[in-house]
Amino acid sequence: MTNTAAVDVCVYGGTAAGCVAAMAAHQEGASVVLVEPGRWLGGMLSSGIKPLQDCPLPAAVGGLTGEVILGFGNEPRSVLRAFHEWIESADIEVVFERRVRSVSSEGNRITAIRLETSRPDKWGVPLPASESVPDIAIKSSVFIDASYEGDLMALAGVPYRTGREPQDAFGEEVAGVxxxxxxxxxxxxxxxxxxxxxxxxxxxxxxxxxxGAGDDYTQxxxxxxxxxxxxxxxxxxxxxxxxxxxxxxxxxxxxxxxxxxxxxxxxxxxxxxxxxxxxxxxxxxxxxxxxxxxxxxxxxxxxxxxxxxxxxxxxxxxxxxxxxxxxxxxxxxxxxxxxxxxxxxxxxxxxxxxxxxxxRVARRLEGRYTLAHADVLNQNDHSDSIGLALFGVDVYPVxxxxxxxxxxxxxxxxxxxxxxxGGHMGTGRPYPIPYRAITPQQSDCGNLLVPVCLSATHIAYAATRMEPVFCVLAESAAVAAVQSLRERTDVQGIDMRKFRARLAERGQVLDFSDPEPAGRTDPESPGRPDQESAG
Incomplete structure (x- = not known):
């Protein structure tokens, strides 16, 4: 890659979600570059978590996640190899050992990101910032931040949350301390x-x-x-x-x-x-x-x-x-x-x-809609659903x-x-994730989508933060990114009817009508789901 590259879609983060986003954007006809700070693709799915482990209801998972990712196996080495071969098969350019250092913007749009070196050490520990040096820049029409940390989002000046909200912030009885x-x-x-x-x-x-009080701790x-x-x-x-x-x-x-x-x-x-x-x-x-x-x-x-x-x-x-x-x-x-x-x-x-x-959680976008516990409990309907989540509120000690x-x-x-x-099955029924939860306010940024560090409270994120869900949202984000290019509009302004129709064509599951979904399918899951979780 030259010192400055230009593409239609830049995906930041070679997590499982980042790989799905890059593949979906490629399939939709865009030129793509995938930036990964380490040397490995797949994120946690290549580092111990099994693709089906946090997916108690595979029928609620569609698109590339259901067709490809859930079939990558259970052994980390084979999953890692599958991600690399999958991305290589599409000839998608990957920039390894680079992470975002700064972001350039004009108006409400990101124009380019400057990268820095980020080679991990022999045990995979990321390079400290004090040892990194500036590297190439990438210009892109649309950016997808699929990292676990949300660094691209943060450096673009997009508002975000960390820590635990108090109970009264979003009417969540189980929030806070x-x-x-x-x-x-x-x-x-x-x-x-x-x-x-x-x-x-x-x-x-x-x-x-x-x-019930809020604080700056997280799980x-x-x-x-x-x-x-x-x-x-x-x-x-x-x-x-x-x-x-x-x-x-x-x-x-x-x-x-x-x-x-x-x-x-x-x-x-x-x-x-x-x-x-x-x-x-x-x-x-x-x-x-x-x-x-x-x-x-x-x-x-x-x-x-x-x-x-x-x-x-x-x-x-x-x-x-x-x-x-x-x-x-x-x-x-x-x-x-x-x-x-x-x-x-x-x-x-x-x-x-x-x-x-x-x-498990770092920054969380302050987007056009913030998922809260009521959404996890299926108390809200969303006409802009881009995929489903299904898991209990899963918080490890803080x-x-x-x-x-x-x-x-x-x-x-x-x-x-x-x-x-709620156990692995949450409320027993998948809940929709609205498109507004992965898009910033239009005034904050018009060409960024955030499918991993999505807009959610600490409580709602704890139920939504499963790798298959991230992958589903990433595919939808990529489709939206390419559609915004074709319609010459900000990601917030795309034709929603056309967008959801395209997601359906790709096999995404946008709603779920089965009143009695089957139980957990992972035979290796623990026997006491009320006491332990896979996440």
Whole structure:
């Protein structure tokens, strides 16, 4: 690619949604470039999540997502290969190891984006901003931000939200700060009983806001990783350079509380075995991801994000080392943990580490319509539906804090923010996502579509944020982008009748009439959907 390239549609982010958007725009006759900050396509679908894992009702998924993506298999290496081969088969140009640095605009339209270098390290950690240098520019008539972070949107000056809205902002009873979960009678202070000694590492001070108040926290991120004891595949979990057992004193006290309960200890590490890979065990006070760090990631620069990405890796390394070596851990469990290593056969490019951190939510567009809990509950009809979503409100814990039990008066430690409302099937009926939720206000930007960081409250996003949904919305976004080119109008001004007719021709499912949809189809799903989730 030359120093400045010009295309009809620029898709930013090689997530699964970004790949679908690029393919759909190509199929609609546009020239396309796909920009991916890393070296891998597919996002979380190439990093542990299975295409069908968060799709409890495949009949509600149409278009390329149903025809192609759901058939990519379940093994991350094969899914990754399928995404690369799919994009290569259409000869779509991909710019790897570049991310957006700045955005140029005229009036309400983006004219170009300037990229910077962003080569990840050997474990997939993104390049810090301080080490990046300016690179090529891309001019395009329409832009689609399909990244998990929404950087193109933000740099274009389009308004967005982060954190948790209060209950009264959108009439959501379950919004904002939530009652604590996983309360455990553990002393939270460095010196037990001494409140002046400071909180233990891995705890956050309680901000003291009441249930229902808004704040700037968001749900936990983690890796969907694989472990093995097979010497031919095993990569050792080495301890971080700055490892100190003192940093895991809270873990020591929790292990002491659990005693010899090996199953509960496994909830700390490796976590919850989902569909071959390990996920966050939300029923455990401590598990395989740090809490509270996503708060800084969601609107941070790449110095901050790179540091936090590495922190997730080092937390896992340190936790594994502690549980494998510390004499406070039951000997049988120490021996079990010491046998585990990362499975390099699953993610060979990054020495067993998944190449994508599971960024469950970051920025959220302030668009022409904001999805709220009422939409998830199917209480609103939308004539501009561009696809369906179907999942419960799925929020992983946001904080781990000291908390005094209201009944006993005892001081302990608890998590806060965790909820899973409605199970995998949500309300049991798919709900429509309006076109207005992926388009900014026209005065903010007339040639940008945002199918991943869409316009939704923290609560509604927690139900909508599943990879198949992102893919469905991305295909619709690409069709809208090409139609806006042909009609010579902003994306907000396209002919909706013509647009929805074209989506239907492509096989998109825009409404759902089956009053009794079938149950979850993933045979590897957990057996207690009211307590665990795939997301």
């Amino acid at each position: 939530r009652p604590v979960t996983n309360w455990t009678p553990i002393d939270p202070y460095m010196i037990a009983g001494d409140t002046t000694s400071g909180l233990l590492p891995l705890l956050h001070p309680d901000h003291g806001l009441p249930v 936990a991120y983690n890796f969907r990783f694989y472990v093995t004891t097979d010497p031919a595949r095993r990569v050792e979990f080495t301890a971080p350079d700055d490892y100190s057992a003192d940093g895991f004193e809270l873990v020591r006290r929790y292990v002491e509380h659990l005693g010899s309960d090996l199953e509960a200890l496994r909830g700390v590490f490796p976590g919850w075995l989902n569909s071959g890979e390990y996920n966050y065990q939300r029923a455990s006070l401590i598990t395989n991801a740090p809490l509270g760090t996503s708060r800084a990631y969601q609107d941070g620069n790449w110095d901050t994000r790179s540091r936090l990405w590495r922190h997730h890796i080092d937390y896992l390394r340190g936790l594994h080392h502690f549980l494998s070596t510390d004499p406070s851990v039951p000997e049988e469990f120490r021996a079990e943990m010491s046998r585990y290593g990362l499975d390099a056969a699953v993610f060979p490019d990054t020495e067993g580490w998944p190449p994508q951190l599971y960024v 904080r781990r804090i000291p908390h005094r039990d209201s009944e006993t008066g005892r001081l302990g430690v608890a998590t806060e923010g965790d909820m899973f409302i």
